Amino acid sequence: MRLSVRRGGGFAGMVARTDLDSAMLPPADATALAAEIDRAGLRDLAEPRAGRAWPDAQLYDIALVDGKREYRYRCTDATIPERVRELLAWVDDRPERVESIEP
Amino acid sequence: MPERQLHPLTQQPSGVRRRPSCSIAPPDLLAWLAMQGTKDEREAALSSIATSSGIRSRRALIGQFSRELDQNLGLIGVVSLTEQGITVYDNERHGRSFLPGVKKRSAGDALHADPAVNEAFDGSAATAAFFHDVLGRSSLDNAGMELVSSVHYGVAFDNAFWDGSQMVYGDGSDRIFQIGGLTRAIDVIAHELTHGVTEFTAGLVYSKQPGALNESFSDVFGSLVKQYGLSQTAADADWLIGQGVLVPKLGAALRSMKSPGTAFAGDRQPGHMDQYLDLPDDNDPANDNGGVHVNSGIPNRAFYLAAIGLGGAAWEKAGKIWYNALTTKMGTATDFAAAAQFTIDAAGELFGAHEQAIVHGAWTEVGVLP
Numbered sequence: 121m122r123l124s125v126r127r128g129g130g131f132a133g134m135v136a137r138t139d140l141d142s143a144m145l146p147p148a149d150a151t152a153l154a155a156e157i158d159r160a161g162l163r164d165l166a167e168p169r170a171g172r173a174w175p176d177a178q179l180y181d182i183a184l185v186d187g188k189r190e191y192r193y194r195c196t197d198a199t200i201p202e203r204v205r206e207l208l209a210w211v212d213d214r215p216e217r218v219e220s221i222e223p
Numbered sequence: 224m225p226e227r228q229l230h231p232l233t234q235q236p237s238g239v240r241r242r243p244s245c246s247i248a249p250p251d252l253l254a255w256l257a258m259q260g261t262k263d264e265r266e267a268a269l270s271s272i273a274t275s276s277g278i279r280s281r282r283a284l285i286g287q288f289s290r291e292l293d294q295n296l297g298l299i300g301v302v303s304l305t306e307q308g309i310t311v312y313d314n315e316r317h318g319r320s321f322l323p324g325v326k327k328r329s330a331g332d333a334l335h336a337d338p339a340v341n342e343a344f345d346g347s348a349a350t351a352a353f354f355h356d357v358l359g360r361s362s363l364d365n366a367g368m369e370l371v372s373s374v375h376y377g378v379a380f381d382n383a384f385w386d387g388s389q390m391v392y393g394d395g396s397d398r399i400f401q402i403g404g405l406t407r408a409i410d411v412i413a414h415e416l417t418h419g420v421t422e423f424t425a426g427l428v429y430s431k432q433p434g435a436l437n438e439s440f441s442d443v444f445g446s447l448v449k450q451y452g453l454s455q456t457a458a459d460a461d462w463l464i465g466q467g468v469l470v471p472k473l474g475a476a477l478r479s480m481k482s483p484g485t486a487f488a489g490d491r492q493p494g495h496m497d498q499y500l501d502l503p504d505d506n507d508p509a510n511d512n513g514g515v516h517v518n519s520g521i522p523n524r525a526f527y528l529a530a531i532g533l534g535g536a537a538w539e540k541a542g543k544i545w546y547n548a549l550t551t552k553m554g555t556a557t558d559f560a561a562a563a564q565f566t567i568d569a570a571g572e573l574f575g576a577h578e579q580a581i582v583h584g585a586w587t588e589v590g591v592l593p
Contacts (some may be wrong), residue, residue, distance in 0.1 A: 126508045127381070127508060128508025129478070129511045129515075130383075130384065131382055131383045131405075131411070131414070131415075131516075132399050132400070132465075132516075133283055133516025133517065134363075134399055134489070135508045136381065136398060148399055161373060161417060161553060166440075170389070173429035173434075174429075175385045175415075175422075175437060175441070176382065176415065176417040177382075177384045177386070177510040178382050178384075179506055179507070179511075180508065181307045181507060196506075197319070197382070197384060197386075198386070199343070200319075201258075202318075202319075202320055205318060205319075212325065218397060221398075221473070221489070222509060223487055
C-alpha cells in the first residue's frame with residue numbers, strides 16, 4: 121500500500137509531499153504501517169467540516185492506495201484528528217519515506 | 224484611573240493581566256453573556272473570552288463578537304504598553320492538544336535559556352510597540368489583550384500560524400524552514416500578530432481576494448515592523464518577507480513585496496492583475512485557500528509602490544493609510560478593487576489630494592484600477 125501526504129497553504133504557501141510505500145519497508149514495518157493506518161481510521165474518517173480557517177494553517181491532503189482501492193482525506197491544522205497526526209509523525213520518522221517540494 | 228466595578232462573575236486576575244477575566248466561568252456561559260447579557264456582563268464576558276488562552280473552544284467567536292457588538296474593549300480598563308501581558312509558552316512538541324503549553328516567560332521575567340522563547344517574546348514586544356507608538360493601537364484588540372505565543376509546536380513542524388487567539392511557531396524541519404528559523408525573523412512574528420489585528424477589525428475572510436488581502440496586510444505590517452526596527456526608509460528597505468528562514472536551496476526569502484515572484488525558486492506570486500491566479504478554495508493544499516499566499520503579491524506591490532511614491536519611512540504615511548483602511552473601512556468580504564478605493568479614501572482623509580493621487584497610481588500600476 122502507498123501513502124502520500126501533501127502539506128501546503130501554510131505561512132510559506134508551498135506544498136511539501138511525503139510518500140511512503142509499504143513495498144519499500146521490511147515486512148515487520150509494513151505490518152506496522154498497516155496497523156498505524158488502521159488505528160488512524162483513515163479509510164473510514166469523515167472529513168471535518170471546514171469551519172473558520174486559521175490564517176496560515178496548513179492544509180493536509182492524505183491519499184492511501186491499498187490494492188485497487190483509493191482513499192483520500194483532507195483536513196487542516198485546525199481540524200486534523202490526533203490519531204491522524206500520530207500516523208503522520210510515524211511516517212515522518214521512517215527513513216524509507218520520499219520527500220519532495222511540489223513545483 | 225479608578226478601578227471599575229466588576230460584575231460579580233468576574234474575578235480579579237493575578238500577575239500582569241490587569242483586565243477583568245471570568246476564566247473560571249464555563250465557555251457556554253461566557254458566550255451566552257457575551258451575546259445576551261447586560262452591557263457590563265457583555266463587556267466582562269467578551270473581555271474574558273478575548274484574553275483567556277484557556278478557552279480554546281470559543282476562539283473563533285472572538286473577532287465575530289467584537290464586530291457584531293461594536294464593543295470598545297478599551298472602556299473596560301486601559302492597560303499601558305508596559306503593563307501589557309506578553310507570555311510565551313513551550314508546546315514541548317505535543318501539538319494542538321497541548322496549546323498553549325508550559326509557561327516560560329512573561330512580562331518582567333529575565334531572559335530565558337531557550338532562544339526561541341526570547342525571540343517570540345521580543346518579537347511580540349517589538350510588534351506591540353510598533354502598533355502602539357506608530358498607529359496608537361493597544362495590542363491586537365486595541366484593548367491591551369495579552370499576547371500569547373507557543374514555540375516548539377509539534378514535531379519538526381514546518382509552519383507558523385495564528386489560531387484565532389494566539390501565535391504558534393513550529394521548529395521547522397530543514398525541509399522548508401531552517402530549524403529555529405521561524406522565530407528568528409521579526410517580520411514573521413509581526414505577520415502572525417497582524418492576523419490578530421485583522422481578525423479584530425476588518426475580519427477579512429480567509430479565502431480568495433479577501434484572504435489575499437488578509438495575507439497582504441500581514442506582510443505589510445510584518446515588513447513595517449522590521450523597517451521600523453531598522454529605522455529604514457521605504458527606498459532603503461529590502462521588502463522581503465521571511466529573509467533567511469527558508470532552507471538555502473529553496474531561496475533567500477518567502478515573498479518579495481517589491482518584486483513578487485522573485486523571492487525563491489518556484490515563487491509564483493503575481494505583481495499585476497494580468498497574472499492573477501484564480502485558484503479554487505477547495506482544501507487542496509496546492510490551491511492555498513484560493514491563492515491567499517499567491518495573489519497577495521498584487522496588493523503587496525501596490526503598498527510598496529505607494530510607500531515609494533509617498534517617500535520617507537513607509538510607516539509614516541503609507542502604513543497609516545493602510546491601517547486606517549483596514550481598521551475603519553474594510554469588511555469581511557472586501558476585494559482588491561474595494562481595498563484600493565478604501566486606501567484612496569483614507570489617503571484623502573489623513574493627508575490630501577497629492578497622497579490620494581499617489582495611492583491611486585499604485586493600484587493602477589498593479590492593474591487593480593484601470
